[in-house]
Amino acid sequence: MEYKNEEIIEAYKIYTRLAASGNCLTADAKAYMRDERIEELVDQFAREDDATIIVGGDILYLVPIATTSPLHMSNEMIKRIYLSSGATNLDIYLMYVTIIILLGEFYNSYQSQEPTRSFIKMEEWLEAVHLRLESISQIEEEELRKIEEEQEYNWIRILEKWMAIDDVKEKAKKQSGNTNSRMSFLNSVKNFLEKQGMIHDIGNNEMELTEKTKVIVQRYYMDYEYNRGLLDFIYQFDKKEGA
Structure with a gap:
């Protein structure tokens, strides 16, 4: 699937926010919640880091799912x-x-x-x-x-x-x-x-x-x-x- 440049940039912004703190408010990631293409991109970024994104209430969480993940706490x-x-x-x-x-x-x-x-x-x-x-x-x-x-x-x-x-x-x-x-x-x-x-x-x-x-x-x-x-x-x- 091909993505527009602005979609990639928006997805990257959301992912870097998640990677920096481990979570963010869904209100601060509206594009992820509303746009399936943005969601797919962000999820793809997470998979590259052996992680997954979960929604808990009004918060998005970035969770490592393997010890090989750079996000995993040693x-x-x-x-x-x-x-x-x-x-x-x-x-x-x-x-x-x-x-x-x-x-x-x-x-x-x-x-x-x-x-x-x-x-x-x-x-x-x-x-x-x-x-x-x-x-x-x-x-x-x-x-x-x-x-x-x-x-x-x-x-x-x-x-x-x-x-x-x-x-x-x-x-x-x-x-x-x-x-x-x-x-x-x-x-x-x-x-x-x-x-x-x-x-x-x-x-x-x-x-x-x-x-x-x-x-x-x-x-x-x-x-x-x-x-x-x-x-x-x-x-x-x-x-x-x-x-």
Whole structure:
């Protein structure tokens, strides 16, 4: 398809605005919303960067869909900006698992295409993460190593990392330090999600999903190609209990 010069320029303006900040108001991208040719051009620019454009409410979002995308935030950047000093890639893997579990709490363990709750408390998220990882820890180590090879995900070290955060010294009479340490990690993840426009803090230690997140979950999170079977693995115990 051939495009007019002014169409290319208009599409490029919209795309550069999106690439600079990751989003823009639909009111500032009227040509994208109204003109299919402009929309096709902008979408094509996004594909060249291994990204996609989604509409969430009155906002356009540019979302990388592959680690090869120049728009994808590197592990080093995530560690430097959002995690504590000394963080490793293992912290990022644990971070991703906690995000999967958080979203699962909104989507009934991914059994629903629409959110089944409007908000969640930090304490509920913490409890959900602990219960999921505790269930996984019950799997025999030999079986877990086979699963690691299939998923290319180091579950044993992730479990060790989570349990290590709960390293309460025997002389301590209270276990609040345990919860606070884990809560501190989840607060770092929460900060990351807020900065990425995926959740809103609504006060009272509660948060809700943004329209951006809802669209991403519907399009990608439940797709086996993108989650590599992680959802099935993390929530397999729900299926067994409900069988």
